[in-house]
Amino acid sequence: TIYFFFGLENRAAIFAVQALLTLASAIVLTSELRRIAPQSAPDMALLLLLLLPSVLHTVFSAYRENFALTLAMLFAAIMLRLQRAPSLPLAIGAGALLGALVLTYIPFLFFPLFLLLGILFLKPWRFFRLHTFILVLSAYSVISLWGIRNLLQTGTFQIAGSERSAIVFHVRGEQAKHLRGITPLRCLLAEYITRDWTGLPRECSYNAVMHALEERADYPAERKAIARAGAENILRNFPHYLWFSLFEILELHLPFVNGWGFAYNALAALSMVILYGGSLFSLPHIFRREYGIFIAFILYSTLIYTATDATPRYLLPIVFCYSVFAAVGYARLLPRSSASL
Numbered sequence: 001t002i003y004f005f006f007g008l009e010n011r012a013a014i015f016a017v018q019a020l021l022t023l024a025s026a027i028v029l030t031s032e033l034r035r036i037a038p039q040s041a042p043d044m045a046l047l048l049l050l051l052l053p054s055v056l057h058t059v060f061s062a063y064r065e066n067f068a069l070t071l072a073m074l075f076a077a078i079m080l081r082l083q084r085a086p087s088l089p090l091a092i093g094a095g096a097l098l099g100a101l102v103l104t105y106i107p108f109l110f111f112p113l114f115l116l117l118g119i120l121f122l123k124p125w126r127f128f129r130l131h132t133f134i135l136v137l138s139a140y141s142v143i144s145l146w147g148i149r150n151l152l153q154t155g156t157f158q159i160a161g162s163e164r165s166a167i168v169f170h171v172r173g174e175q176a177k178h179l180r181g182i183t184p185l186r187c188l189l190a191e192y193i194t195r196d197w198t199g200l201p202r203e204c205s206y207n208a209v210m211h212a213l214e215e216r217a218d219y220p221a222e223r224k225a226i227a228r229a230g231a232e233n234i235l236r237n238f239p240h241y242l243w244f245s246l247f248e249i250l251e252l253h254l255p256f257v258n259g260w261g262f263a264y265n266a267l268a269a270l271s272m273v274i275l276y277g278g279s280l281f282s283l284p285h286i287f288r289r290e291y292g293i294f295i296a297f298i299l300y301s302t303l304i305y306t307a308t309d310a311t312p313r314y315l316l317p318i319v320f321c322y323s324v325f326a327a328v329g330y331a332r333l334l335p336r337s338s339a340s341l
Contacts, residue, residue, distance in 0.1 A: 045327035095138025173233030278326025
């Protein structure tokens with residue numbers, strides 16, 4: 001649509017539209033937050049989000065993360081509204097947004113089911129069980145349309161290509177088989193701090209193992225067998241798989257550094273310290289039904305990426321959740337500080 005109106009490969013138009021969508025969705029979310037959060041928290045959350053260097057990076061990049069962030073914020077806003085005033089049109093609209101989010105960021109494929117488990121087993125969400133069922137049905141209906149399109153084009157109903165799954169199973173299997181002790185920590189330090197891979201095994205790098213697989217003569221023709229062998233390696237070395245996954249949690253929550261130079265990297269690191277610090281202050285106050293959608297996004301993303309492949313960029317679609325919690329934490333802290341003056 002952008003290219004239709006502004007011309008092919010018009011990056012300036014992409015960045016402008018992404019900026020407007022990010023701002024609009026953040027404002028919509030902020031308006032809903034005003035009904036549940038402390039008085040100063042919504043504006044603080046908006047400020048924290050829009051000033052995050054990593055969010056600005058998504059705005060000025062032609063990647064999927066920015067649109068996924070926009071969809072996730074709008075979905076969270078509708079979920080807040082749905083909890084306050086349940087209605088079938090809202091549930092259907094939320095489901096359509098969630099389906100669009102899945103098609104933009106395929107790791108969220110199981111997030112609708114995650115929400116369904118939440119309303120089945122968590123008492124705070126049971127009050128709008130029917131609406132959540134409608135939401136999940138709407139989401140998978142949207143997703144299925146893409147599967148039907150692929151069926152018509154290729155003869156196979158599929159949402160995403162199977163090559164990526166084979167790669168994930170193979171790489172994580174190799175890592176579980178070869179990485180021991182403090183090597184996962186050394187891998188992280190090499191990737192994000194020293195940039196020195198001397199003496200470290202190839203399995204430290206997800207991309208290195210992936211590219212080696214892509215050069216094999218039996219790939220992708222034997223991808224199912226490759227995926228099965230990777231899964232067997234994971235099961236045979238399951239304690240080591242779990243050990244490496246702990247460091248995947250850490251990697252997912254590292255600052256998103258990229259090619260914008262030292263100043264950007266330093267600001268990105270500082271901003272994440274501010275977010276995580278505020279989120280810690282919020283812990284006594286956020287375990288309420290109203291904040292359930294933000295907790296669900298964080299838990300699901302952490303589980304899915306640490307089980308498969310984690311990188312700081314994958315946190316960006318749900319980074320607004322940490323902005324909300326940080327704002328709640330600082331808002332709760334500020335009255336105490338004012339009272340002590």
